[in-house]
Amino acid sequence: MPQPVARAQDLLVGYGGAPVCAPVTFTLHPGRALALVGSNGSGKSTVLRAVIGLLEPSGGKLTVLGREVDERTVEFRSAVSSVLDDDAYFPSLSVAEHLYLVARGHGVLDAWDRVDELLDEFGLVDHAAALPVSLSSGQRRRLLLAAGFARPRSLLVLDEPEQRLDRRMLSALTDRLLAEKASGGAVLMASHDPELVRAVADRALHLDDERNELLSAADAATRIARIPA
Template sequence: MPKPVPAVRAQDLLVGYGGAPVCAPVTFTLQPGRALALVGANGAGKSTVLRAVIGLLEPVKGRLEVFGSEVDEREIGFRTQVSSVLDDDAYFPSLSVAEHLYLVARGHGVRDAWDRVDELLEEFGLTEHARALPVALSSGQRRRLLLAAGFARPRSLLVLDEPEQRLDRRMHARLMERLRAEKAAGGAVLVATHDPALVRGVADRALHVDEERCELLSAEDGAALIAQVPA
């Protein structure tokens, strides 16, 4: 049987801004159906690694492949495969919550998009706010809208930047469930997080991102590290 193409393969990848790296080189492979958690202190470079993986930042050095090809978010195929939820807080002021989700689902060719939107609204506790405009939402509700949008579309790789931020306990548990289901369905998950429960409950491995040295750890060690790292 042929070996599956890794969802992400980074070899001595150096990321940063204006040619200046923000952390040590990272090397990791993420297979479909697996989850990798990026852990480390604030400003260590976790989000910068994620931005490079989704093509919003050119690597300073090293090799980075997503599903066997060099990262190029200009390619439609890349955008079909990779779903990302970063900390963007920009919305169309005149589109309601439901319409934002419909735009994503329908934009990715999902049939019966309104049915999928209704399911996601229910799951992310946004049904009551379906007709609300983004300006009327709290920061937690806007966060849930972003997360729901990440799940509204087909994907093979899900990239999340601190998805646990601004979520209550119930929503946090649902997110964990969702991410486990994602893996079971064959999707790969790459997540930057400060949440030990998320690392233990979802991730198969953890990558410690640091200025001095980046190393792969077990999920348990990754979760333990979060407790030691200063915020």
């Protein structure tokens, strides 16, 4: 039996000791995708921050690749790729250079070739030499997503990856995530998009402050669609 990529047992997350949702339990294996769904403020992003080591859990157990989460270790950072809502860029680095920094920083040998492929895939070829300040918010989002795929990984953590993407790009992202699973990568994502959840996730965890519920992707998509806008 292969070891799970991520495992949470009665995980409590929150700020200042106050949990934002009920204890979270899940296990995620290679080649699988788990979606975290729920209304705004239900704790999806907070759980993701704990998984990538940016927030210390206030209770329960959380392991990634069989070890307690410690993002200070090189092994953890080599294995976990995350795309949060960080809208921050080096003002002097072009789009292509940002991607090269990530790829080369992770030891990818033919980094420029990989960067070219990602620029093409994420529709950023025309903006390769542009500085991030000149990009639209959607283009910056595509840059962040491309960076998530520019490096080796065992676990891909995405916080609402559908944000600011047009339908075409969302469809391309869906295909990319399915390919990720097929290659043995695990995906943990928070999402409000029923179609993305239905297409990519194997299961979904509906977060709530009273009780968390493990759902099928289809049920989760239906549940998301019911959440008032």
